[in-house]
Amino acid sequence: MSMNEFYTLNVNGQSMQVQDSWVGESLLYVLRERLGLPGSKGACEQGECGSCTVLLDGQAVCSCLVMAATAVDSTIVTVEGLDAHGAELTDVQDAFVQQGAVQCGFCTPGLIVAIHHLLDENPQPSELEVKEAISGNICRCTGYGRIFAAVEQAVAVRKASHTS
Amino acid sequence: MSTTKVEQRERDILGVSAIRPDGAAKVTGDFSFTSDMNAENMLWGATLRSPHPYARIVSIDTSRALALPGVHCVITADDVPGKPTYGLISSDQPVFARDYVRYMGEPVAALAADHPETCRRALALIDIEYEVLKPLTNAEDAIAGSFPPIHPDGNIIRHQRIVRGDQSATGPIIVEGEYEIGMQDQAFLGLEAALAIPDSHGKGVELHVATQWLHEDLGQISACLDLPPQNVRLILGGVGGAFGAREDISLQVHCCLLALKAGRPIKMQYGREESFFGHVHRHPAKIFMRHHAQSDGRIIKIEARFVFDGGAYTSTSPAVLINGITHTQGPYKCDNATVDGWAIRTNNPPCGAMRGFGVVQACFAHESQMDKIATAAGLSAVDVRLINAMETGDTLITGQAMESIAPVARCIIETDHIPLPAPLAANAHELLLPGGSGLTASASHIVRGVGWGVSMKNLMYSEGFDDFATARCSIKEGVVYLKFATSEVGQGFVTLAPQIARSVLGLDDVVVEPIDTQIGSAGSTSASRQTWMSGGAVDGACRLVREQIFQHVGKQNNIDPLRLVIEGTDIIDQIGTFRIAVREAIDGLSISETFEHHHKPTEELDENGQGNCHTAFAFVAHRAVVDVDPELGLVKVVQIATAQDVGRVLNPLSALGQIEGGIAQGLGLAVMEEIVIQDGKVRNPSFTDYLLPTTLDAPDVVAKMIEEYEPQAPLGAKGIGEPPCISVTPAIVAAIRDAIAKDLHRIPVRPQDICL
Numbered sequence: 007m008s009m010n011e012f013y014t015l016n017v018n019g020q021s022m023q024v025q026d027s028w029v030g031e032s033l034l035y036v037l038r039e040r041l042g043l044p045g046s047k048g049a050c051e052q053g054e055c056g057s058c059t060v061l062l063d064g065q066a067v068c069s070c071l072v073m074a075a076t077a078v079d080s081t082i083v084t085v086e087g088l089d090a091h092g093a094e095l096t097d098v099q100d101a102f103v104q105q106g107a108v109q110c111g112f113c114t115p116g117l118i119v120a121i122h123h124l125l126d127e128n129p130q131p132s133e134l135e136v137k138e139a140i141s142g143n144i145c146r147c148t149g150y151g152r153i154f155a156a157v158e159q160a161v162a163v164r165k166a167s168h169t170s
Numbered sequence: 171m172s173t174t175k176v177e178q179r180e181r182d183i184l185g186v187s188a189i190r191p192d193g194a195a196k197v198t199g200d201f202s203f204t205s206d207m208n209a210e211n212m213l214w215g216a217t218l219r220s221p222h223p224y225a226r227i228v229s230i231d232t233s234r235a236l237a238l239p240g241v242h243c244v245i246t247a248d249d250v251p252g253k254p255t256y257g258l259i260s261s262d263q264p265v266f267a268r269d270y271v272r273y274m275g276e277p278v279a280a281l282a283a284d285h286p287e288t289c290r291r292a293l294a295l296i297d298i299e300y301e302v303l304k305p306l307t308n309a310e311d312a313i314a315g316s317f318p319p320i321h322p323d324g325n326i327i328r329h330q331r332i333v334r335g336d337q338s339a340t341g342p343i344i345v346e347g348e349y350e351i352g353m354q355d356q357a358f359l360g361l362e363a364a365l366a367i368p369d370s371h372g373k374g375v376e377l378h379v380a381t382q383w384l385h386e387d388l389g390q391i392s393a394c395l396d397l398p399p400q401n402v403r404l405i406l407g408g409v410g411g412a413f414g415a416r417e418d419i420s421l422q423v424h425c426c427l428l429a430l431k432a433g434r435p436i437k438m439q440y441g442r443e444e445s446f447f448g449h450v451h452r453h454p455a456k457i458f459m460r461h462h463a464q465s466d467g468r469i470i471k472i473e474a475r476f477v478f479d480g481g482a483y484t485s486t487s488p489a490v491l492i493n494g495i496t497h498t499q500g501p502y503k504c505d506n507a508t509v510d511g512w513a514i515r516t517n518n519p520p521c522g523a524m525r526g527f528g529v530v531q532a533c534f535a536h537e538s539q540m541d542k543i544a545t546a547a548g549l550s551a552v553d554v555r556l557i558n559a560m561e562t563g564d565t566l567i568t569g570q571a572m573e574s575i576a577p578v579a580r581c582i583i584e585t586d587h588i589p590l591p592a593p594l595a596a597n598a599h600e601l602l603l604p605g606g607s608g609l610t611a612s613a614s615h616i617v618r619g620v621g622w623g624v625s626m627k628n629l630m631y632s633e634g635f636d637d638f639a640t641a642r643c644s645i646k647e648g649v650v651y652l653k654f655a656t657s658e659v660g661q662g663f664v665t666l667a668p669q670i671a672r673s674v675l676g677l678d679d680v681v682v683e684p685i686d687t688q689i690g691s692a693g694s695t696s697a698s699r700q701t702w703m704s705g706g707a708v709d710g711a712c713r714l715v716r717e718q719i720f721q722h723v724g725k726q727n728n729i730d731p732l733r734l735v736i737e738g739t740d741i742i743d744q745i746g747t748f749r750i751a752v753r754e755a756i757d758g759l760s761i762s763e764t765f766e767h768h769h770k771p772t773e774e775l776d777e778n779g780q781g782n783c784h785t786a787f788a789f790v791a792h793r794a795v796v797d798v799d800p801e802l803g804l805v806k807v808v809q810i811a812t813a814q815d816v817g818r819v820l821n822p823l824s825a826l827g828q829i830e831g832g833i834a835q836g837l838g839l840a841v842m843e844e845i846v847i848q849d850g851k852v853r854n855p856s857f858t859d860y861l862l863p864t865t866l867d868a869p870d871v872v873a874k875m876i877e878e879y880e881p882q883a884p885l886g887a888k889g890i891g892e893p894p895c896i897s898v899t900p901a902i903v904a905a906i907r908d909a910i911a912k913d914l915h916r917i918p919v920r921p922q923d924i925c926l
Contacts, residue, residue: 028287035286044206045199047410049359050442054857057359085199095194103193106823109831110660111196111203112359112410118197134601137865144857146359146411147660149834150868152827 013078017041018087029075034058036074037084045085045115049144056143059116060084066123068142085115088122098122101159109147117143121157129164131157181738183673184885187823190665191682192658204380204407205363209435212365213242215428216289216438217421218279218296219447220271223305223517223850224320227269227278227298234295235281240288243431244281244296250427252396256419258386258522262323263483265394265423271300272320272482273519274851275447280424282432305517305850309456309479312514320482320517327480327513328488332495332779334567335506339462341470345542346460349535350916352844353479354452356524357862360410362420362440362448366429374401375426380409382416384655385691394423395430402426406685412659413835414523415449417696418485446855450485450522451845453478453513455494455531461539462506467547467554471506472567474498478513478521478531485522487513492633492775492783493528496568500536501578501626501789502558507567509779517850523696525835526896529627534917537623537900541907551622551904552586555791560626569780574787574888575878581791581813582624588811588872591795594618604797604804606866611799618808621904623792623897629889630699630785633774637699637785640690641707643671643715644762648753650675650712653683656692656704661891662824663700667708669821670885674712675719676736676752690766698788698889701820703767706884710765718763723755767884786882790814790893792833794869794901798909803921805841807869807902814873817880817888825890829873832894834863839895840902842867844918 011027015036022041037043037060046069047057053068060069061083069084090096095103098121108114117140124131124139131139136157145153182188195201232244247254247268254268255261267278279296283289311317312325319325364379374397381387384404392399409416421438429436440448455478462471476494480487495511524530544554559578565571594602596613603611631637642653650671658664668680692704716736723741724731727750733743742749773781793811798804810833819825842861846853854860879886899917906924907914914923 030287049361050857052856052858095197099197102197103189106827108190108193108196109827110360110411111201114196115199134599138601141864141866144862144864146357147831148827149830150865151830151871
C-alpha cells in the first residue's frame with residue numbers, strides 16, 4: 007500500500023500538512039486520524055447519517071464521501087472551527103445544551119454544523135425548512151423534539167441580536 | 171415542531187431540568203467517544219466474519235495475510251488461552267468459530283495491522299474452506315424436532331408455560347389473531363469501538379470500551395483471556411447510544427487478545443455493515459393470541475403461544491422469553507390464562523436485548539387483540555381499555571400481586587384529553603404528506619386514522635437475579651465526588667447523579683469520577699433500571715455521608731444530630747434556631763462512604779409459570795394519529811399523544827428526551843425498520859437499506875407525565891427509558907388499520923401490506 011502522499015488542507019483557517027497518507031483516505035479519516043480533529047464522527051460510511059458533516063467551501067457535505075486528497079483547494083470548516091465570537095459556545099451549540107438536544111451526542115457535531123449552515127443561509131427558516139435541512143442527520147436518541155427546540159432557540163437568539 | 175415545552179431550571183437539584191455536564195463537550199466535538207481514542211504505537215484490529223449462515227470450517231490458512239507488509243498478527247480460535255466461549259446467560263457463543271459457523275457474520279479470525287486499509291486487504295487474504303450446510307431458519311422446525319441440533323446445547327433455548335385459573339373458562343366474545351414482529355436493530359450512532367492497551371509484561375490489559383455493563387464484560391473477558399479479573403481493567407469510553415446492543419460482548423475479547431499478542435495498543439472500530447453483524451438485535455417473533463371476553467368487553471381468559479427466534483446463540487433469549495409471556499395480558503385484569511412460550515436457536519443472527527425486551531412483541535399482539543374485543547363488544551378503543559385497566563393490588567397471570575403504583579386508567583384518560591391535531595389541510599405542503607419530498611401523494615387521496623396502545627413494562631431484572639448497584643460518595647475540600655460503574659450511554663445518569671447529591675447534601679460542586687471497574691458493579695444500563703438502582707446507590711451513599719456530617723455538626727454544636735436536616739444549602743435544627751451553610755460545616759472534613767442498593771428479591775417461575783418473578787412495573791398510554799396514502803401504502807405519523815407513569819419526575823428535560831426518543835424508535839418498528847433475512851442471510855446491513863426515522867418522519871409528540879410517587883423506588887421515580895417505545899408501535903398500526911379498514915398483523919407495516 008502506497009503511503010507516500012503529501013498534501014495540504016485548509017482546515018478551520020489553518021494550513022495543515024497531511025503526510026505519509028494513503029491516497030484512498032476519506033476526508034473524515036484524515037481529519038480524525040491525521041489532523042487531530044475527531045469532532046466529526048463516522049457512523050454509516052455512506053452519506054446517510056450526517057454525523058460527519060463539515061463545511062466544504064461553505065457547503066454542508068458528508069466528509070466520509072469526500073476523498074481527502076481532492077479537497078486540497080477547498081476551505082474546510084469542522085465542528086471544532088465554528089466561530090463562537092469569543093464565547094465558549096456558538097449560539098447553536100448553546101441552544102443544544104440548554105434545550106436537551108444532546109443525549110449520547112454522537113450525531114451532535116454533524117447536526118451543529120448542518121444547523122449553522124442552515125441558519126447562516128436562512129436565519130428565519132420555517133418549521134418545514136428546518137426539518138428538510140437536517141433530514142440528512144440521523145439522531146437515534148432524541149426523536150428530534152429537543153433538536154427542533156434548540157433550533158427555535160438559536161433562531162430567536164439570532165433574531166434578538168439582529169434587532170438589538 | 172414538538173408542542174411540549176420544558177420549564178427553565180433553578181438550582182440543579184432533583185425535579186429540575188439540570189443540563190448535561192458533558193453537554194458542552196459534546197456540542198463542540200471535544201467529548202471523547204471510544205472511537206476517538208488513540209494510543210502511541212497503536213495498531214488497528216479487524217475481524218473476519220463468516221459469509222455463511224451455517225457451515226463447517228474445513229480449514230483456515232492465515233499465512234498469506236501474515237505475509238502482507240503491515241500485518242502484525244492474526245488470531246483464530248486456537249489463540250484463545252482461556253474459556254473458548256462467552257455469553258450473558260449461557261456461555262455458548264465462541265470467541266472465534268472453531269468447527270462450525272452458525273450465523274452469517276460470526277467471527278472466525280481477527281488481525282492487527284498498521285492501517286485500516288491494510289486490515290481490510292489482509293482479511294481478504296485469510297483463506298478459509300467451508301463446507302456449506304443447510305441452515306435452520308424456521309423456528310417451527312426446531313420446535314417440531316425436525317432439524318438436527320445446530321449446537322451442542324440443542325435447538326430449544328427455553329420453553330416456559332403459564333397456566334393460571336380456569337382453563338375451560340370462555341365467554342360470548344372470542345377474538346384471535348396471529349401476529350408477527352420483524353427483527354429491529356438498535357442502530358445506535360456510535361459504532362462499536364474499543365482501545366486495548368496491554369501492560370508491559372503481557373499479563374494484563376486495560377480496555378477502554380463502549381458498553382452497557384462494565385463488570386459483566388470484565389467477568390466474561392477475563393475468563394476468555396485466562397487472566398485474573400484484577401489484571402483486566404475496564405474503563406468506560408464515551409458511548410454513542412446503546413439501546414440493548416452493548417449488553418453482549420462484541421469486540422471486547424478480540425481487541426484484548428490482539429493487544430496481548432501484538433504487545434501493542436489495539437484500536438478496533440466496526441463500520442456500519444459490520445455493526446449489523448457484530449451485535450444482537452430485537453427478537454423477531456410470532457405470537458398467536460385468543461381472548462375470551464364478556465359481552466361488555468371484560469377479559470375472561472387469554473390463550474397465547476409465543477415463538478421468539480433467538481438466532482444462533484443464547485444471549486438474553488431466556489429472559490426475553492419470560493418478559494414476553496409474562497406480559498401477555500398487558501396492563502389489563504385477567505384471571506385465567508394458558509400461555510406457551512418458546513425461545514429457539516436458529517442460524518439467523520443472534521438476538522438479545524433491545525429497549526422493551528420481549529414486551530414490545532407481546533404488546534403488539536395484546537393491543538391488536540384489545541381493538542378486536544372493542545369491535546366485538548361495540549366499545550371504543552378507549553372504553554375497552556378503561557373497563558379492563560389494571561390497578562394496584564390486582565393479581566397477574568403469574569400469580570404475582572401488582573405492588574407497583576398502577577395508574578393505567580389515568581394514563582388512558584389523560585392521553586384521551588390531549589387535543590387531536592387539526593385535519594390535514596387541502597393545500598398542505600408536500601413534506602407533510604405521506605411520501606414527503608417524493609411528491610407522490612395529493613392531499614385529497616390521504617385518509618386519516620387514530621389508534622391506541624397501552625402497555626405495562628417490568629422494571630429491573632427478574633427471576634431471582636440479585637440486581638444490585640454500587641456507588642461511593644466522598645467529600646473533600648467542599649466538593650462532592652461520586653464514583654460508580656454505571657454506564658452512561660446517553661440516558662443522562664451523569665446528570666441525575668449530581669442532582670441527587672445536591673439534593674441530599676446541600677452542596678452544589680459535584681464531580682463524577684471516571685466510570686470504570688475500580689468500584690463494585692452497578693449492573694447494566696438496561697431494563698429501565700439505573701435511575702432506580704444506581705440512583706438508589708448514589709442516594710444511599712450520599713445519605714451515609716450526610717449522617718456523618720450531621721454527627722460532626724451535632725457534636726460541635728451540642729445538638730442531637732437527629733434534629734438536623736438539610737434545607738437548601740444549609741443545615742438547620744428542625745426544632746431550634748441553629749443554621750449553618752453545609753459548605754461551612756464541612757470545612758476540613760473528608761468523608762467517603764460506599765453503598766450498595768439491592769431491590770426486593772424475586773423468584774423463578776415454576777413449571778406453570780407461577781411466581782413473583784418481577785420487581786416492579788411502569789405503565790404508559792399512546793394515541794397515534796396517522797395520514798395514509800392507501801394507493802402507495804405510505805404512512806405519515808402526524809401526532810403521538812402520551813401519558814406516562816413515571817412515579818416522580820427527577821429531571822423534566824431528560825424525561826421528555828427519553829419519551830420523545832423512545833417514541834421515534836417505536837415509530838421505526840411500526841412502519842420502517844426491519845433487518846431483512848433470507849435463508850439466514852442479512853439483506854440490508856446498511857443505513858441506505860435499513861431505514862431509520864428522520865426529522866421529516868418525526869411526529870408531534872404531546873407528552874404528559876403522570877406523577878404518583880412510587881413508594882418502593884428509592885427516589886419515588888420509576889424507570890422511564892423503555893415504556894415510550896412499547897405501545898406506540900401498536901398505536902400507530904391501529905391508526906393505520908383505522909384509516910384503511912384493513913387488518914394488519916405484522917410489523918413493520920410495509921407499503922405492500924397497505925396497498926396490495
